Amino acid sequence: MFTGIIEELGEVTAWEVNGDAARITVRAPLAVSDARHGDSISVSGVCLTVVDQGTDWFTADVMAESIAMSTFGGISAGQAVNIERAAQVGDRLGGHIVQGHIDGTASLLSIDEGSAWRVLRFSLTPDIAPLVARKGSIAVDGVSLTVSAVGADWFEVSLIPETLVATVLGAKVVGDSVNIETDILARHVERMLSFDGRSDR
Numbered sequence: 001m002f003t004g005i006i007e008e009l010g011e012v013t014a015w016e017v018n019g020d021a022a023r024i025t026v027r028a029p030l031a032v033s034d035a036r037h038g039d040s041i042s043v044s045g046v047c048l049t050v051v052d053q054g055t056d057w058f059t060a061d062v063m064a065e066s067i068a069m070s071t072f073g074g075i076s077a078g079q080a081v082n083i084e085r086a087a088q089v090g091d092r093l094g095g096h097i098v099q100g101h102i103d104g105t106a107s108l109l110s111i112d113e114g115s116a117w118r119v120l121r122f123s124l125t126p127d128i129a130p131l132v133a134r135k136g137s138i139a140v141d142g143v144s145l146t147v148s149a150v151g152a153d154w155f156e157v158s159l160i161p162e163t164l165v166a167t168v169l170g171a172k173v174v175g176d177s178v179n180i181e182t183d184i185l186a187r188h189v190e191r192m193l194s195f196d197g198r199s200d201r
Contacts, residue, residue: 004095004144045142047100095144096137131182139181
């Protein structure tokens with residue numbers, strides 16, 4: 001589990017495709033400073049498991065489902081990524097509960113520049129749209145954000161200077177794709193509402 005508070009900007013140093021899966025290596029000194037084999041690390045919102053590591057890098061396997069659901073299909077060496085280690089019991093929950101299980105991707109539709117902030121508008125697919133609410137939480141490339149406005153097929157987030165500097169979101173341009181994870185509570189409510197009260201048991 002993660003909180004959506006990015007700890008460092010990592011750099012992809014290798015992306016090796018093997019059939020329908022891949023292996024990624026990321027330079028992330030802080031993340032590996034106390035990492036062990038099998039630990040979970042969020043890479044731009046995707047929960048990955050450490051299978052190898054060095055003094056400032058780690059390697060993880062990426063399965064076909066993760067590639068299909070995320071922006072990883074277009075990732076390459078040299079690309080910056082958001083990095084967050086798994087939350088520890090007793091940590092402050094600065095963001096919201098983020099699983100690292102991507103619901104899909106969204107495209108950056110527009111950027112509205114403020115004096116010291118920036119509003120980003122992203123697309124919403126029909127399957128994800130019902131799970132996004134104004135003032136609700138959403139993870140964009142692993143960053144915990146509050147939805148400032150939402151429509152039938154779009155949503156907006158407002159980014160403060162710290163978020164623009166400390167995450168990859170500050171470098172996004174119109175047309176870029178991002179990983180989206182909706183609030184786990186919204187997903188559970190949608191699942192419950194899909195039943196009509198009858199049981200097959």
